[in-house]
Amino acid sequence: MTISEDEAAQWWATAVSHIEPGSIELRDRPIQQLIGEVGFVDIIWLLLRGDLPSSRQSALLEAALVAGVDHGPQAPSIAAARMAATCGVGLNNAIATGVNMLGDAHGGAGQQCVEMLTDVRTLHEAGHTWDAAAREVMDDWQRRSRYLPGFGHRFHPRDPRRDPLLALVDQAVTDGIVAGDHLRAAQAVESALARRRGGARPVPMNIDGATAVIYAELGFPPPLARGLFVLSRSVGILAHAWEETGQGRRNKGPLPRSVLPARLPPQQQA
Structure with a gap:
């Protein structure tokens, strides 16, 4: 079967960018009109959403991206990237190793939190109080x-x-930049969780919760909360991988060579 030129062009049809000899357009905007005029965070918004954010929307998104850039070698993604950087692979491979560690347990909580807060907001819109909606969703x-x-x-x-x-x-809620429903949902969950725990150690919102509030308030769907976190954390992964390449180690493992893993007791062996 012969594929026509039009069929091939339609196969890769996209609204994100348009490239021709001598021309590069991002969401129908010539690249030469963006260079030097639009910040990197605005470009992220443009490519994902199709338009440019307001200055306040951009600043809020940038704050979330800045907050998530790094959490040291305690984070598996950072540790993995540093180890990969000593194994003879390129910097891009080390970064990919770290990014590929960002799964449901490490890196996915932001997406999950947006889903949870959206469930709380939906129940509130159906007539539940914020507290009742939070407790029901928490239970689920x-x-x-x-x-x-x-x-x-x-x-x-x-x-x-x-x-x-x-x-x-x-x-931003006070100034009318965002609606505030996801913020109220998160605060309701935090309060309900504190009451449920009584005098036990409190469990306040963390970085995933706070950035989930921002991504949701700005209108990003849950999967993009993870995608945006990956973009953010990639900066830290790059910095750590680059630093590790200059330290002269080869085949760095998770433990110093002087430390050997403990022997697993027989009753714990598979």
């Missing part, structure tokens, strides 16, 4: 998992990124 999520996405942190008693991010959202 905790029947499936012991972890509530976007809340609590294994390392920080209170995530230092939470307060500045939520303060920016709160101001």
